[in-house]
Amino acid sequence: MAFYIQKYGGTSVGSTERIKNVARRVAKFHAKGHQLVIVVSAMSGRTNRLISLAKEVQDNPDPRELDVMLSTGEQISIALLSMALIELNVKARSYTGSQVRILTDSTHSKARILEVDENKIRADLDAGYVVVVAGFQGVDAAGNITTLGRGGSDTTGVALAAALKADECQIYTDVDGIYTTDPRIVPEARRLETITFEEMLEMASLGSKILQLRSVEFAGKYKVKLRVLSSFEEDGNGTLITYEENEKMEQAVISGIAFNRDEAKITVLGVPDHPGIAYQILGPIADANIDVDMIIQNVGHDGLTDFSFTVHRREYSNAMQILKDKIQGHIGARNIVGGDKITKVSIVGVGMRSHAGIASKMFRVLAEEGINIQMIATSEIKVSVVVDEKHMELAVRVLHKAFDLD
Amino acid sequence: MAFYIQKYGGTSVGSTERIKNVARRVAKFHAKGHQLVIVVSAMSGRTNRLISLAKEVQDNPDPRELDVMLSTGEQISIALLSMALIELNVKARSYTGSQVRILTDSTHSKARILEVDENKIRADLDAGYVVVVAGFQGVDAAGNITTLGRGGSDTTGVALAAALKADECQIYTDVDGIYTTDPRIVPEARRLETITFEEMLEMASLGSKILQLRSVEFAGKYKVKLRVLSSFEEDGNGTLITYEENEKMEQAVISGIAFNRDEAKITVLGVPDHPGIAYQILGPIADANIDVDMIIQNVGHDGLTDFSFTVHRREYSNAMQILKDKIQGHIGARNIVGGDKITKVSIVGVGMRSHAGIASKMFRVLAEEGINIQMIATSEIKVSVVVDEKHMELAVRVLHKAFDLD
Numbered sequence: 022m023a024f025y026i027q028k029y030g031g032t033s034v035g036s037t038e039r040i041k042n043v044a045r046r047v048a049k050f051h052a053k054g055h056q057l058v059i060v061v062s063a064m065s066g067r068t069n070r071l072i073s074l075a076k077e078v079q080d081n082p083d084p085r086e087l088d089v090m091l092s093t094g095e096q097i098s099i100a101l102l103s104m105a106l107i108e109l110n111v112k113a114r115s116y117t118g119s120q121v122r123i124l125t126d127s128t129h130s131k132a133r134i135l136e137v138d139e140n141k142i143r144a145d146l147d148a149g150y151v152v153v154v155a156g157f158q159g160v161d162a163a164g165n166i167t168t169l170g171r172g173g174s175d176t177t178g179v180a181l182a183a184a185l186k187a188d189e190c191q192i193y194t195d196v197d198g199i200y201t202t203d204p205r206i207v208p209e210a211r212r213l214e215t216i217t218f219e220e221m222l223e224m225a226s227l228g229s230k231i232l233q234l235r236s237v238e239f240a241g242k243y244k245v246k247l248r249v250l251s252s253f254e255e256d257g258n259g260t261l262i263t264y265e266e267n268e269k270m271e272q273a274v275i276s277g278i279a280f281n282r283d284e285a286k287i288t289v290l291g292v293p294d295h296p297g298i299a300y301q302i303l304g305p306i307a308d309a310n311i312d313v314d315m316i317i318q319n320v321g322h323d324g325l326t327d328f329s330f331t332v333h334r335r336e337y338s339n340a341m342q343i344l345k346d347k348i349q350g351h352i353g354a355r356n357i358v359g360g361d362k363i364t365k366v367s368i369v370g371v372g373m374r375s376h377a378g379i380a381s382k383m384f385r386v387l388a389e390e391g392i393n394i395q396m397i398a399t400s401e402i403k404v405s406v407v408v409d410e411k412h413m414e415l416a417v418r419v420l421h422k423a424f425d426l427d
Numbered sequence: 428m429a430f431y432i433q434k435y436g437g438t439s440v441g442s443t444e445r446i447k448n449v450a451r452r453v454a455k456f457h458a459k460g461h462q463l464v465i466v467v468s469a470m471s472g473r474t475n476r477l478i479s480l481a482k483e484v485q486d487n488p489d490p491r492e493l494d495v496m497l498s499t500g501e502q503i504s505i506a507l508l509s510m511a512l513i514e515l516n517v518k519a520r521s522y523t524g525s526q527v528r529i530l531t532d533s534t535h536s537k538a539r540i541l542e543v544d545e546n547k548i549r550a551d552l553d554a555g556y557v558v559v560v561a562g563f564q565g566v567d568a569a570g571n572i573t574t575l576g577r578g579g580s581d582t583t584g585v586a587l588a589a590a591l592k593a594d595e596c597q598i599y600t601d602v603d604g605i606y607t608t609d610p611r612i613v614p615e616a617r618r619l620e621t622i623t624f625e626e627m628l629e630m631a632s633l634g635s636k637i638l639q640l641r642s643v644e645f646a647g648k649y650k651v652k653l654r655v656l657s658s659f660e661e662d663g664n665g666t667l668i669t670y671e672e673n674e675k676m677e678q679a680v681i682s683g684i685a686f687n688r689d690e691a692k693i694t695v696l697g698v699p700d701h702p703g704i705a706y707q708i709l710g711p712i713a714d715a716n717i718d719v720d721m722i723i724q725n726v727g728h729d730g731l732t733d734f735s736f737t738v739h740r741r742e743y744s745n746a747m748q749i750l751k752d753k754i755q756g757h758i759g760a761r762n763i764v765g766g767d768k769i770t771k772v773s774i775v776g777v778g779m780r781s782h783a784g785i786a787s788k789m790f791r792v793l794a795e796e797g798i799n800i801q802m803i804a805t806s807e808i809k810v811s812v813v814v815d816e817k818h819m820e821l822a823v824r825v826l827h828k829a830f831d832l833d
Contacts, residue, residue, distance in 0.1 A: 037483035071503070077443035079510040086513070089521055090506040093499035097477070100496035104485040115495055118523070132620055164526055164547075348470075404774070 023188040024146075028178035031065035033062060033196040033252035040310060043193075044105035044322045047151060051111050052202040055146035058181055060156045061102055062174040063094025088158075088168045094119065095155035095174070099411035103153045105227075113151045116141065118158035118166070123177065125159035125167045131310070132159055132167035133284065134176065137184035155182065164328050166303055172233030174224065175177075179236045190245050191259075194231060197251035198260035199224065201426040202278035206417045209427035218264045220276045221247075223369040225404040232258065237262070274379060275424040276374035278417050279403075281365045284314060285337035286396065286407060288329040291355030294321030300354065305347050311336045315398045328374045331407065340399060363395065364413035367405040368420060380404045380424060386423040392416055428687050429594040430462040430552075433582035434562060434659070436602055437471035438601040439658035440504050442509075446470075449599075449658060450511035453557060457517050462552050467508055468561045468580040469500025490535035494564075494574045498524065501561035509559045511572065519557045522547065524564035529583065531565035531573045537716070538565055538573035539581065540645075540655045543590035560587065578639030585642045589649035597665075601658035604666035606629065607832040608684035612823045615833035619682060624670045626682045627653075629775040629809040643668070674822060680778035680785060681830040684823050685809075687771045691743035691801060692813060694735040697761030700727030704758065707736055711753050721771065721804045721811060731761075735802060737813065743767045747767060769801065770819035773811040774826060780817070786810045792829040798822055 027047065034040050043059075050057055056128060072091050075082040082090075099115035104115035118125075121141065127134035145152045154172025159167050169176050175192055182190035197223070216224070218241040221232065227234040233247055240247045241264055250259035291299055299318065306313060317329045332340050337359065344357045373379040383404055392415065396407035408416055421427060433453065440446050445531045449465075456463055476494050481488040488496075505521035512519035524531075527547065532539035551558045562580025575582050581598055588596035604618040605627070622630070624647040628640065637655055646653045646669055656665035698704055700813050705724065712719060738746050743765065750763045779785040789810055793800060798821065802813035814822055827833060 037480060042482060068540065074443065074503070075510060077509050078446060079514045083510050086506040086509045087520055089509075089523070090503050093502050096502075097496050098481070100492040101481065101484050103492045103495075104481060104489050107489045108485045115492055117495070117572075120572075166523075166526075248804050345681045 022054040022056075023145045024185070025050065026058045026060060026178050026182040026185070026187045026190045026194060028174055028191065029062070029102075029193045030174065030195070031062040031068070031254055033193050034061050034102065035065040037101065037399075038058075040098070040101050040106050041108075044102060044109055046252070047102075047106060048109045051151055057104065058142060058152045058179065058185065060154050060174055060178040060385070061095060061098040062156050063091075063098055065096070065251070067094040078295050079405070086259040087166060088129045088166050091168050092155070092166050095157050097327045099155045106151055106153070108160070109149055112149050112151055114411065115143055115153040115155070117155045118177070119164070121154060123159035123180065125161055127161040127163070127165065127167065129165075130168055131170045132161070133342040134159060134169070137180050139184050142181075142185060169235075169278050172236070175236035176234045176239055178244050178323035179243070179247065183239070188246070189248055190240065191248045191250055192236075193231060193250050193252035195251065195253065195338045196231060197254055197257050197414045198249055199231060199262075199277070201276065202417055202421050203280070206280075206414050207278075207421045207427075209421065211426065213259045213260050213332060214258070215263050216276055217398055218262055218400055220369050220371055221262050223367065223400070224277055224279045232262075235363070251390050259351070270420050275368050275370035275426065276372070277369050278420050278424070278426065279367045279369055280413055280417055281314075282410060282413065283334050284331040284363060284365050284407075285334045285339055285359060286329060286331050286359035286363050287337070287344065287357065288327055289352075289357055289358035291325045291352045292324040292328055292352055294324055298326075299328065301352050302344070302348055305343050306330075306332070306340055309339065311343075315396060317396055317398055325333070331363075331365065331396075334361050362410050363407050364410045364416075365405050365407050366413060366416045367403050368424060369403045371402050373402060373404075382423065383420060386419050387416055390415055390419055428460040428462075430457065430591070432464045432466060432588040432591070433599060434466040434580055435508075435598070435599045435658055436469070436580065436601070439599050440467050440508065441471040443507065446468045446504070446507050446512050450515055450517075452509060452516045453512060454517050456652035456719050457557055457645065462590065464548060464552070464558045464593070466580055466584040466587065467504040467558050468562050469497075469504055473500040473503070485486050490767070491571060494535045494572050494605045495774075497538055497574050498561070498564040498572050501563055504740070505559045505561045506663060509757065512557055512559070513805065515598070517557055518555055519559055519561040520551055520714055524583070525570070527560060528581070529565035529586065531567055531575070533569070533573065534601060535571075535693050536574055537576045538567070539577070540565060540586045543586050545590050548587075548591060548632055575641075578642070581642035585646045585649070585653065586653045589645070593733045594652070595654055595655055596646065597654045598638060598642075599658035601657065601659065602637060602655070603660055603663050604655055605668075605683070606639060607682065608827050612686075612820050612831070613684075613827045615827065617832065619666050621667045621669050622682055623777050624668055625808055626775050626777055627668050628774065629806070630683055630685045638668075639677045673691075680719040681774050681776035681832065682778070683775050684826050684830070684832065685773045685775055686819055686823055688816060688819065689722075689740045690769060690771050691736045691740045691746075691765060691767035691814075692735060692737050692769050693743070693746055693763065693765035694733055695754070695758075695760045695763055696733050697731045698758055700730055701733040704732075707733065707758050707785065708750070708754055709736070711749050712738070712746055714738075715749055717746050717749075721802060721813070723802055723804055737769075737771065737802075738768050742811070750797050768816050769813050770816045770822075771811050771813050772819065772822045772826065773809050774830060775809045779808060783816040788829065789826060792825050793822060796821055796825055
């Protein structure tokens with residue numbers, strides 16, 4: 022008998038038939054005597070439809086009101102899943118984020134969870150209920166509805182697992198685990214039994230898209246055991262995300278190849294090479310709530326340097342505008358250039374810490390295929406390169422083979 | 428400068444275009460310096476779609492969970508209307524029933540409002556906001572989401588008008604006022620400038636469908652001035668519902684002809700004519716939450732009597748089942764008969780109090796057309812008859828003419 026938080030994503034609850042399938046799966050776990058809190062996302066497509074509806078009214082929907090709208094997506098899912106469970110004679114009860122209450126800060130559309138009230142859930146679990154909680158949403162101290170941003174349902178799951186001290190937080194999705202890379206690009210990709218939090222963090226932020234970055238950070242911080250599983254397969258252990266290296270059984274130096282097609286690069290050319298310049302450039306970008314991924318600044322010469330960074334592709338024109346309007350003249354930069362036809366490809370693995378020459382092997386493999394590297398950034402357990410987007414698939418395939426992941 | 432509660436129904440907010448129209452109308456009122464609280468329903472069709480979705484999961488959706496789902500309909504409307512107002516540079520803020528907080532009892536799908544918290548709304552009005560409140564919904568003392576039942580948005584409007592002491596509660600709908608009868612049946616039907624609460628109460632319960640019965644009762648109890656207006660016309664005074672007879676300017680004895688096609692009749696034949704029999708029959712019906720409309724029991728003979736009542740057509744088979752299973756044997760009734768091919772037609776008017784012979788004139792007019800009367804019930808200001816549904820239109824037309832309403 023264990024206590025699980027199970028999170029089912031939008032695809033897993035994409036239709037009433039699928040919701041009934043989830044209910045049957047949950048009912049089986051419940052019949053075994055496990056205590057269960059189920060976190061669900063909005064039915065797939067619903068959030069996008071709500072956003073479209075909002076945009077018919079306002080090009081830039083008011084953030085507070087948009088959250089009021091978007092939170093209805095999960096609200097429908099929790100009600101339907103609870104009904105499906107009750108139909109199977111399983112006692113079930115749903116809660117919205119504000120009913121639980123999942124207290125967040127007031128940053129609409131990107132709120133951070135501050136606190137989870139466990140009283141109602143505990144009481145229901147003790148009374149034999151399966152508790153169904155809306156993912157992705159919360160409420161601020163003033164009672165306003167907030168949302169956690171895309172993928173926030175994973176974060177809800179982890180936050181509940183941490184607050185309630187669950188044995189495991191199981192993320193059910195449409196894949197059966199974490200792979201060495203995307204199997205659609207490399208058919209030889211393998212499922213990993215385990216992956217470390219650090220590797221997962223790099224994989225997630227680099228676009229493996231299975232788990233939301235923040236939920237992995239959160240899980241690591243509170244030592245929540247996270248497991249990624251398929252909601253469409255009956256059995257299967259998925260991939261367990263561990264936080265101790267010695268739990269790791271894989272011996273490969275590199276655990277996986279990640280890639281991200283959603284980025285755009287921006288370079289500020291010829292900026293005075295003095296302290297504070299990075300802040301002067303990125304401050305206004307951060308103020309506009311634009312997330313920056315890679316940041317590269319090389320050694321300068323003649324008192325000038327070039328400063329590059331990448332942003333999400335949809336923020337590209339916005340970021341360019343801000344740089345041209347507010348920053349270029351202010352800091353006396355020579356020019357601002359950029360492009361959104363790029364892809365970031367990364368190799369990730371805790372093993373590379375103790376293996377020299379991993380990065381140079383990566384660069385050699387790419388060079389042998391004639392793939393030009395535009396930018397490079399490294400951390401202790403990953404090496405990322407930016408290449409032309411037309412080279413992405415080739416780069417992923419040759420790296421997957423070269424690092425013995427096939 | 429006045430303080431209005433304005434309620435816009437599902438048709439008025441049926442598309443984003445219509446929501447923008449409502450916003451323009453509200454913005455005009457706001458520009459004149461009026462204080463405004465806007466109550467909105469779900470976009471037309473949305474509630475029915477949600478019910479269908481729920482029924483794909485459970486034939487009889489769990490009432491608590493169904494309310495969680497249904498309440499999302501208005502939640503989307505309040506967000507969209509607030510966005511549309513903000514787009515017009517009108518400060519606006521939305522509230523769900525539970526945010527306001529509209530405290531109700533715990534009868535899911537038919538909850539009654541107990542209390543309205545006016546603090547947030549007052550503070551927002553004082554700060555120059557238009558406050559947009561979700562109709563039809565509330566929250567019980569334990570924090571569960573409740574709904575007030577179909578048409579409950581009117582009740583929300585009246586409850587807010589009563590709690591906040593608004594000057595008028597304006598119900599915007601797709602008709603421009605209350606008519607002497609349905610203009611689709613009788614083209615000569617006229618709009619009434621005013622109608623008394625009592626008459627309106629009879630008209631509403633008899634199926635004029637413009638205002639929900641409970642909202643009219645509620646308005647009468649708290650002396651809230653109610654006005655029915657069209658949301659599609661620029662000007663027009665609609666119909667004011669007054670609570671003093673001397674405010675009434677119409678001189679006709681009869682104010683209108685109402686009808687209801689949604690009823691079914693049930694007769695319990697040959698029941699022992701002793702005290703308590705009505706309760707023994709209707710108790711189990713009420714326990715099953717089935718609303719009963721007309722109740723008729725004639726003078727008995729030989730110690731036996733027949734007991735008849737009408738219910739909503741969709742409750743007909745359910746009610747018949749309960750009577751046969753639980754009541755017939757228990758009270759020793761000879762038989763239970765019924766039919767759902769009936770219509771109730773009523774003449775309504777405070778004027779009939781002081782005019783003799785109104786009922787007999789009604790019966791004569793119907794007899795002249797060969798329309799058989801199956802049941803009769805009367806109150807001080809109305810006479811209702813049940814006729815075969817095929818005679819409904821003819822009955823309404825001839826009565827409208829006979830009572831000089833054309």
